[in-house]
Amino acid sequence: MSQPALVAENLGKSFGEEVVFSGIDLTVDPGEIVVLLGPNGTGKSVLASCLAGGLVPSEGTVEISGEPPAAKHGMTSFLLQDALCLDRLTGRENIAFYRRLNPSFTDRWRTLVETFGIADALDDRVAQYSGGMRRKLELTIALSVEAPLYILDEPTAALDLTMVSEVHHQLSTLRDQGKAVLTTTHLPMDADIADRIVFMTESGVVTTGAPADIKSAVPPVIETTIGNAEAIAEKVIDERLFRGEGVVRGLLDSEVEPAEADEISEVRVTDPSYADVFNYYAHLKS
Amino acid sequence: MSDGERVSDHSTDAFGSADTEDRSTQSTGQWGAWMRQASGFTYRTLRDVSRSWTVLAIAIGLPPVMYLLVTATREFDPTTKGLFAGGIAVLGAMIASLTVFGSQLAVDLETDRFVAYRSMGVYPSADFAGRVAAGVVVAALALCFGLGVSVIDGVPVDISGALPVAVSIAAFLGLSVVFMAVAVPVVVAANNEQYAQFALSLIAVFGFMLTGYNGMLMEAAILDGSTSGLLPNVLATRTMTAQLITTERVASAGSAGGSSRLAPLFVYSLGAAAFGVLLTRWQLYNRGVRR
Numbered sequence: 001m002s003q004p005a006l007v008a009e010n011l012g013k014s015f016g017e018e019v020v021f022s023g024i025d026l027t028v029d030p031g032e033i034v035v036l037l038g039p040n041g042t043g044k045s046v047l048a049s050c051l052a053g054g055l056v057p058s059e060g061t062v063e064i065s066g067e068p069p070a071a072k073h074g075m076t077s078f079l080l081q082d083a084l085c086l087d088r089l090t091g092r093e094n095i096a097f098y099r100r101l102n103p104s105f106t107d108r109w110r111t112l113v114e115t116f117g118i119a120d121a122l123d124d125r126v127a128q129y130s131g132g133m134r135r136k137l138e139l140t141i142a143l144s145v146e147a148p149l150y151i152l153d154e155p156t157a158a159l160d161l162t163m164v165s166e167v168h169h170q171l172s173t174l175r176d177q178g179k180a181v182l183t184t185t186h187l188p189m190d191a192d193i194a195d196r197i198v199f200m201t202e203s204g205v206v207t208t209g210a211p212a213d214i215k216s217a218v219p220p221v222i223e224t225t226i227g228n229a230e231a232i233a234e235k236v237i238d239e240r241l242f243r244g245e246g247v248v249r250g251l252l253d254s255e256v257e258p259a260e261a262d263e264i265s266e267v268r269v270t271d272p273s274y275a276d277v278f279n280y281y282a283h284l285k286s
Numbered sequence: 287m288s289d290g291e292r293v294s295d296h297s298t299d300a301f302g303s304a305d306t307e308d309r310s311t312q313s314t315g316q317w318g319a320w321m322r323q324a325s326g327f328t329y330r331t332l333r334d335v336s337r338s339w340t341v342l343a344i345a346i347g348l349p350p351v352m353y354l355l356v357t358a359t360r361e362f363d364p365t366t367k368g369l370f371a372g373g374i375a376v377l378g379a380m381i382a383s384l385t386v387f388g389s390q391l392a393v394d395l396e397t398d399r400f401v402a403y404r405s406m407g408v409y410p411s412a413d414f415a416g417r418v419a420a421g422v423v424v425a426a427l428a429l430c431f432g433l434g435v436s437v438i439d440g441v442p443v444d445i446s447g448a449l450p451v452a453v454s455i456a457a458f459l460g461l462s463v464v465f466m467a468v469a470v471p472v473v474v475a476a477n478n479e480q481y482a483q484f485a486l487s488l489i490a491v492f493g494f495m496l497t498g499y500n501g502m503l504m505e506a507a508i509l510d511g512s513t514s515g516l517l518p519n520v521l522a523t524r525t526m527t528a529q530l531i532t533t534e535r536v537a538s539a540g541s542a543g544g545s546s547r548l549a550p551l552f553v554y555s556l557g558a559a560a561f562g563v564l565l566t567r568w569q570l571y572n573r574g575v576r577r
Contacts, residue, residue: 054401070407073319078405083398086390088337089330100326102406103319125337151405 003066005030005149005180006051011060013046020046022059024205026198028180030148033171033193036184038200039282044184045081045153047200051182052078052151064149074104077145079152084138087127091118091137094126098141109144115166116140131158143170150174152183156190168193188274199281206281211274218272218280220258223249228266235261242279251280320412327416328423331390335424338389344487345385346428349378350435357439366503368533371441373499375432376461376523377490382428383462384486387421388469391570392482395473400570410567418466418562425462433530442532450529456548457529460555461522465490467562474569493519502527518554521547 004027012022020043028034036044049055051062053070062068064075085094091113099105113119116136126134135158142152150171156164164187171181171193183190191197191211198208207214222232229248233239236250243249251272252261258269272280335341353374357367394400403413437443445451469486476482494500498507501520514520525547 049401049405052405053407054405070405073407075407076405078402080398080402080405083402086330086334086393088334093330093333097326097330100322100329101403101408103322 002030004028005032005065006182007061007063008051009061011047011050011057011062013043013050013055014058021200021204024060026051026182026205028149028182030180031175031178032195033175033181033183034196034198035191035194036182036198036200037188037191037278038184038186040186042200042202044186044200048078048151048153048182048184049080052076052080054078054080073102074145074147076149076151077104077142077147079138079142079150079155081138081154081157082134084141085126085134088125090123090125091129092122094137095122095141095144098144102145104146106144106146109140112140112143112170115170116163132160132163135159136163139167139170143174147179149180150182152181154185155183156185156187164189188278191274191277197277199277201282206285214277215272215274218277219251219254221249221270221272221276222252222261222267223247223270224264224267231264232261232267235264237280237284240284242276242283244275249276251276251284320409323408323412324416324419327413328419331386331417331420332423334390334393335386335420341385341389341483344483345382345424346378346431348381348487349374349428349432352377353432353435354439365533367439368436368441368531369502369527370499371433371436371439371443372527372531373494373502373523375429375436376500376519376526377494378428378432379425379458379461380465380490380493380519381487382425383421383465384469384472384490385483386424387417387466388473388482388486389479391417391469391473392476392479395477395570396479404571408571410571411563413570414470414559414563414566418463418559421466422459422462426458429458443530444532445530447529453548454526454529457522457525457551460548460551461518463555463562464518464558467558467565470562470565470569474565493517516550518551521551521554525551 006026006028008024008026011024011026013020024047026034036047038044046055050057051069053062053064053068053076067075069076084098085091086097089097095109099109113122116139118133118136118140121129121133126137129137135155139152139155142150142155152171155171156167159167168190171183174181175195194211196209197211197214199206199214207217209217219237222235223244224232224247226243226246226248229241232248232250233241235253235256237253241248241250252258252269261267262269353371356370362370394403433443468489472485472489473482476485496508497514497517497520498504500523501507501514501517502523504511504514507514
């Protein structure tokens, strides 16, 4: 068994009296993608910053390949959302800056700007970029670094579905090369690429495991049309319904048999999707 | 752009096995990495400032405008005019040093960019040195522009002698380093580009006014002469004026023996450089704080 790329034990971070998180244990192995999933404002970015060496945790320890984070160049590539690029510089100039800053920067950026479709905009100032283009530029910078561990904070935020799939492909390629990847997200679709999901709420890490195990731990889902919502409201946990595309969905209360729910007109019982997993841990379980 | 940073027509996967794709392209030596980081900050700061009209207008344009307004509305004898020209040209260098160094530092702080820098293992001294180098370039432009305007207005400036020019450059460098080190705690306290620019410009203007136009016209000073004479802006301005401005009676106005002021200025700049690096390390690269 190879040494874990990242080991965090009993990690906590506070700013003054404000406790962001505490007691977090986390590992990422080489050749593994761990998706840190959770709602906005739960401290995922601060946790990612602590793991990457951008912040020192208030308690606990972090080791990257057996050493403290940022102890030397090339240990980690860290994408911090909306923080890398300077507006008054062009995309090319921003890349050039990080190329000078990081000794582990490679020529991959040449291919990545083509892949992400921003090659033609490289000589425009970043101030003129859309949110999606900025994210693609930041991804280009982060993925151009050669490192055993990639920590990416919300890499798919502001991207369209096609580009989300492309980012997933890029991360899968890293995994296939034996790199460790930790990515934070609030988008359930990012769970598609996970080898392991860590779900984080304001209470801390509420569950962790393989995607199939996480899904199987979530109750069945009951779904109906928006107009028929009242028919299932009492059958779901906390009587809480979540909107889907033209439907409402809820997680079946443990006291209700799936067969009983299935008999209601215009209602079907189905397996949970990642969106249901997200709703369960973000809004019901906590 | 250097380093061949043109988009090539690679069609392989970004993480493909081609040698050029997988190989780290950077120097791995510690000194090489330090130099590249410092030059990265210098290059980026100069690019950024060259596109910031507010910083350029304040740093390079404001002092000459002040000079022209004052000299157009008041009668000066040639000596006083020469001294005022020297004082206000150095004011330009002070404003440029403070605002150029400070404005981008403030932007980096506002956007939490230091969190990313820390994770990359950026050397705090390379960060400070790179920004200082950029600040020195713009401050030199401001000084030259200020002196150029006064030359056009008839002030005699002599840059033909190698020694006077070298002494003036040394005084200028010392002054710039001191003021850029001063900018670090101000920017950290302001934590906002606009506030930082405003506060830094005020520091330069107050320094200029309190010391009687940087020690050039002591009758206009608020601080007493013995105190003013110890301040770096006064030391640097008197040194440069004595070396470069050839108006008669400059010596009688307190600018004699310019090169002798280099020693305390050298001590100031060394102390400021050490202070600046330490502040950068403690205030900006301290990973215990959210910056």
